Amino acid sequence: MQDDLVRGNRRPGDVLHSRPAAVLWDMDGTLVDSEKVWTVSLQDTAAWLGGELSAAAREDMVGSNMARTLRIMFDDLGLERDPARVAAAEQWMTARTGELFAAGLEWRPGALEALRVVRAAGWPTALVTNTLRSLTEMALEGIGREHFTVTVCGDEVPRGKPDPDPYLRAAELLGVAVEDCLAVEDSPTGSLAAERAGAAVLVVPCEVPVPLGPGRVHRDSLVGLTADEVHGAHVQARSDRAA
Ligand SMILES: [Mg+2]
Structure with a gap:
């Protein structure tokens, strides 16, 4: 062998x-x-949307794609998935994650x-x-x-x-x-x-x-x-x- x-x-x-x-x-x-970095970014995004992400929702997001992640977040926060607001949240989260990634992984x-x-x-x-x-x-x-x-x-x-x-x-x-x-x-x-x-x-x-x-x-x-x-x-x- x-x-x-x-x-x-x-x-x-x-x-x-x-x-x-x-x-x-x-x-x-x-x-x-980077999952730790994502945790910060996801919590910050939830706060930007006016809510607080539950631990169960965060766990469900591990390894997930952007669309599914945003779906889970909006449902967890009890928000209606208005396409414009979802797109704005994606943009905000991407920028926030970029800041954190730039600080080094x-x-x-x-x-x-x-x-x-x-x-x-x-x-x-x-x-x-x-x-x-x-x-x-x-x-x-x-x-x-x-x-x-x-x-x-x-x-x-x-x-x-x-x-x-x-x-x-x-x-x-x-x-x-x-x-x-x-x-x-x-x-x-x-x-x-x-x-x-x-x-x-x-x-x-x-x-x-x-x-x-x-x-x-x-x-x-x-x-x-x-x-x-x-x-x-x-x-x-x-x-x-x-x-
Ligand atoms: Mg992974």
Whole structure:
């Protein structure tokens, strides 16, 4: 198996020996500790709208896309979803998040080393995020664009996570089958999106617990992740799903 890993040999149809064709990274909560930043921005936006966000609504928003996030917020605050007001809230929240992102983001434990390990092992990679391109570009200043072959943002696909679109788009851009990819996710919403697309998932929870499931391999953090483990997680997730 080690030889397969080193040479990148594929044995078609052989789930037990298949190495991922690409590694697809979620950003918020997986690579950077930005869910904490989003919490500040979401609470500030709720205050701007004249209300206070409940803890349950905030939890439901983790890993979610902008449209769904705003839907949850307006419902939580008991506000009518007037399109103009929703659009104004999105604009305000994007600007506020931009201010906070510009102040710098913290890495999740082991994330930078894990990105380097995956790159050094020769896997193509994608950043697959629900966050808007304008904000992602700010985050990439700190994370480093060199870690990713391609990047896909929430405003570049018809529907964001938990729909599969961002993952399907990433695989398409990389020219690989999404079923052969390993996604790395921290949230229930993101894990569901990867799963719906057909990818195996390495789950590294951050703010909220993520349910177990076939096709999901859990790890406490990215600290000490090796190329062998990336390969092993892919093999295990695929064989669990096939069982
Ligand atoms: Mg996330």
